[in-house]
Amino acid sequence: MKVAKFGGSSVASAEQFRKVAGIIQSDQQRRIIVVSAPGKRYKADTKVTDLLIRLAEAVMRGNEYDSLIEAVVERYADIARGLELQASEVIEQMKADLQQKIAAYHDDHLRLLDALKASGEDHNARLMAFYLRSLGMEARYVSPREAGIFVTDEPGNAQILQDSYEKLSKLKQCSNIVVIPGFFGYSLTGHIVTFPRGGSDITGSIVAAGAGADVYENFTDVDSIYCVNPSMVENPRQLREITYREMRELSYSGFSVFHDEALEPVYKAGIPVCVKNTNNPEAPGTWIVAKRDHRNVPVAGIASDTGFCSVNVSKYLMNREIGFGRKLLQILEDEGISYEHAPSGIDNMSVILRANQLQGEKEQRIMDRIQTELKVDEIHIEYGLALIMVVGEGMERAVGVAAKATAAFAQAQINIEMINQGSSEVSMMFGVKEEAVNKAVRALYDAYFAPVYAQKE
Amino acid sequence: MKVAKFGGSSVASAEQFRKVAGIIQSDQQRRIIVVSAPGKRYKADTKVTDLLIRLAEAVMRGNEYDSLIEAVVERYADIARGLELQASEVIEQMKADLQQKIAAYHDDHLRLLDALKASGEDHNARLMAFYLRSLGMEARYVSPREAGIFVTDEPGNAQILQDSYEKLSKLKQCSNIVVIPGFFGYSLTGHIVTFPRGGSDITGSIVAAGAGADVYENFTDVDSIYCVNPSMVENPRQLREITYREMRELSYSGFSVFHDEALEPVYKAGIPVCVKNTNNPEAPGTWIVAKRDHRNVPVAGIASDTGFCSVNVSKYLMNREIGFGRKLLQILEDEGISYEHAPSGIDNMSVILRANQLQGEKEQRIMDRIQTELKVDEIHIEYGLALIMVVGEGMERAVGVAAKATAAFAQAQINIEMINQGSSEVSMMFGVKEEAVNKAVRALYDAYFAPVYAQKE
Structure with missing residues (x-):
């Protein structure tokens, strides 16, 4: 069984949703899907998460915010239209959900920010499940609460509670495809709390570890991890294999592919990670593993x-x-x-x-x-x-x-x-x-x- | 004015005493002389300091020790004979001094050890002054107490008290040649306390700093400091000049020529040190200075x-x-x-x-x-x-x-x-x-x- 996480650029548009569906369909092992919020479609585009942060700021400042709700929801509506989905009900629910969250946390700014930010992933997971079902797959949205992702109650800096892993192990028995939003969990008192930077990667890693996946696939927009930042060296060498330790040392100091904290759960569970390209899934990608043969390439x-x-x-x-x-x-x-x-x-x-x-x-x-x-x-x-x-x-x-x-x-x-x-x-x-x-x-x-x-x- | 310190091998025998006298006579600037205890005359020889430690141990254990007193005193007597000195009175005083110290500190082992060890330098300074006078020089033994070397009361690990420097400054006005024993000072309660490892170098450095010497000459048995341990590399390069900082880093890690703690007083007073060979005083030696021209030789x-x-x-x-x-x-x-x-x-x-x-x-x-x-x-x-x-x-x-x-x-x-x-x-x-x-x-x-x-x- 594989847990496949799709990053923001992989789920930014209808075209990307189609690629994701194709990737899921092409391998029966991909049973648990973790999605980010829609990212940028082109360089000057705005990520949904950033729109949501603006929305939260407008609410906090008492400014008009209806147009921002429209802008957020329009991103999902645009995807639905592109996929020719009859999703108006889903879209209406998103709008209602945002308004309800704003009402609920109007006076608690930290919680408001966390709840709105988290909705980016949450709504995208719902839309993805809806889309997969429209293709005839048995797919189901599962909220982090239902999945069992319980975290410490620190807005913006959630840490997983160890009990979560046992709850998550039940996901393994799930017969259909499960779509889980990344980036957040629930506190024991029922509040939405987001993970620190790299949050959806953390969710994917936690779910893979909890569900005992054979592989954690991390879909992004590059064919592989490179041995050096491609903005510094032209066409640098691709890495076929790298160890957890190497990845952690690299990601700590400037490698933005994988946030270092996200590796911990899979590292501890000994689950290999495969970083792949949604836009070129045939490419072998980069494997993050416990051991590699380093005789010929001492430096990764x-x-x-x-x-x-x-x-x-x-x-x-x-x-x-x-x-x-x-x-x-x-x-x-x-x-x-x-x-x-x-x-x-x-x-x-x-x-x-x-x-x-x-x-x-x-x-x-x-x-x-x-x-x-x-x-x-x-x-x-x-x-x-x-x-x-x-x-x-x-x-x-x-x-x-x-x-x-x-x-x-x-x-x-x-x-x-x-x-x-x-x-x-x-x-x-x-x-x-x-x-x-x-x-x-x-x-x-x-x-x-x-x-x-x-x-x- | 120069302070010249002579190490153990430089004052180990009558022959070495003659060289020292020659060195003092050859330069009017050498007015303050610091001497170690007699060191080894040949490889298998025993240093007087080691004989004194054996003596202290024998006393502590309640063993017979008269023969050890004889062995110690014989080293000085041997030097005196070699120099054709009428020194029987000096030698008798040494014996009496050792016996008096043993009696005084019989039950205080740490003090006994310190007092006996210190006597090695003390007796040698007395003998040196006696010898220099016999050559017609106006030389005078000055005890650390008279000179003003007051230290903390930690047997074997004396640290100089800052007030000492002012007292020592009076040595500058001394008209005759002053011979001071190295290795020890006096606590404020009047006890003899020895310096840690490299003790006579410390005395020399303190005296040079206190008396405001122009140069602190450190006479040893090598022509210069080498850039590497001569036991590891054959005929290594000699150093003409080295800075305090360089010397300190080197002496800390395996360079036994100069104990690192000994440099502090002259370093702080900005007094250059010249390491010279008693057996080849014509050789230029190595200068330890504040600054050197390192353009051509970045590594010392x-x-x-x-x-x-x-x-x-x-x-x-x-x-x-x-x-x-x-x-x-x-x-x-x-x-x-x-x-x-x-x-x-x-x-x-x-x-x-x-x-x-x-x-x-x-x-x-x-x-x-x-x-x-x-x-x-x-x-x-x-x-x-x-x-x-x-x-x-x-x-x-x-x-x-x-x-x-x-x-x-x-x-x-x-x-x-x-x-x-x-x-x-x-x-x-x-x-x-x-x-x-x-x-x-x-x-x-x-x-x-x-x-x-x-x-x-």
Whole structure:
């Protein structure tokens, strides 16, 4: 049995709905379908989720909002028309549902936002089930409540409750095709609560794990996951196989294909993930698995992200002070700041963190506390850092992986601000100035992947 | 004015005493002399300090110890005979002093050990002053108490009290040559307390800083500091100049020429240090200075040390947990463990520390605490790690320094367990398996220094 999740662009229009139906029909194993809200049909289009956020804002501000309800519902009506469905009743129900939610949560803005956002997926799942039935399939909309997706009651940041998995296991016995909206669950008190970023992927992953799927298929709009961001390198190499660990390290630092938190449930359940293209379902896609043969390709991918800074402190004989590092991290923790990496030397320590966590006053307060409490000789913050991750299961034992990277940087005349290798068995981290990041990623790509290409051609 | 400190091998015999006198006479600037206890005269010889430790142990155990007193005093008597000195009175005083100390501290073992150890330097300074006077110099023994070296009252781990520096400044006005024993000071309650490892170097450095010397000369038995341990590479390159920071990083990890703590006073006072050879005083030696021209030689040296281990923990979504790293370091701190470096990845963190800190029960307790308090997925300790430091002021801005190192490792087929670059501006740290450390150091030496040599020849 397969759980197939279709992302926003895969369910954005009538044409896309037809492709999805074809994909479901082509494989009897695809029994549980998770859908996103309709995404963009063309570059300048607006996602339904964004329309819903505007709607929620209009309600909160007391502005006129009927036209926004119309705009949302029109997206579904447009799909229904394109599919030649007699769906006016379904469409009317959507409108009524939005109005009822606005009335119910008028004075509770966080809940209103969550309920309206979630309706994007909910309505699309209803429409998809309706459409599949019109094609003669035994398809049924199942709400997250009926399926058993119960979550913590934190609007916008739902976390799955462990009991849900047992409830979800009953889905396995379902004889017909089940269509579940992604992105949200229900709190134990009956409220709609949305997942954080990447929410529909999280739903798909939870459902696959709970229902004990053989495969979790994640349909998107690219043929595969690439070894590097395609906006940085032209026609980069496609990945046939990647491990959970590799995917997680990559998705953490700039790979937007798959949100890292979404992998946890399938990773823990040991269910392989296949990322496929709705627009080209024949392409083999990329498999995310527990183990891969990495003898020939020690490095799986290169990811990068900008917007980091480094808090550098130095103090003579720092290494004699038991507890120095702990105290420095404590100060950051007191301010709610998370850090990426904290390399330390004999008299120096640096803490690399996302710079947006250091806003004006906080920055000064932290500097002052470090100065007075730790009596450092020097402290300065360096902004404009980019982190680059070279990720691969084969790296740990491959002599020369680091040499290739550093040689590539040297040849491209890029100064390495920081290297972190050794904590993770599957990644190596480099810090460079933000302005050098594109050049650095291309240099690394050429070093690790260009020869493989050349060999094949 | 110069403060000249002579190490154990420089004052081990009559012949060495003659060299020291010659060195003092050859430069009017050498007015303050700091001496160690007599060291080894030949490889199988025993240092006086070690004889004194044996003496203390015999006293503590209630064993016969007269023969040990004789053995200690005989070393000085031997020097006196070799110098044709009429020193029987001085020698008798030594014997009386040892007996008096044993009587005074018979029941306080820590104080006894400190007092006896310190006598090695103290008696040697008295003998040196006596000898210099016999040559017609105006030389005077000055005890640390008279000089003003007052320290904290921690036997074996004295730390200088800041007030001492003002007292020491009066030494500058001294018209004759002052001979001060190294290795110890006096607590405010009048007890002898020794410095930690490298103690006579510490005394020399404190005296130089306090007396406002122009140069602190450190006489030892090598022509210069080498860029790498001469036991690992044959005839390595000599260093003409090195900065305090470089010296400190090198001496921390395996460079035994200069103990790192000893540099602090002169570093803070901005006094240049010259390391010279008592047996070849004409050689220019190595200067330790605040700044050097590093354009042509970005790397100053390579040091290494073994006996490290790595505590590796992994936990899925670790990076989401604010405070994880701090808590891990807190557990180590609770156990009084200091760490060298704590690289962290997305789901992993490693803490590198000296393995001798993890004794049987403590290891298990720490593992258990990490497991239960931090709920990690996995924890294991990897023993047998060596750390290699590549040190140089010119590294920070030199593209390709890291590339050279990693290429050298790759060529020598050495797997890099860990790289830490970026916290310190003057060093890069590599972790390798202990069995690979010699090969690794030689590979790095060839990469950084062999070409420079080739150029010169």
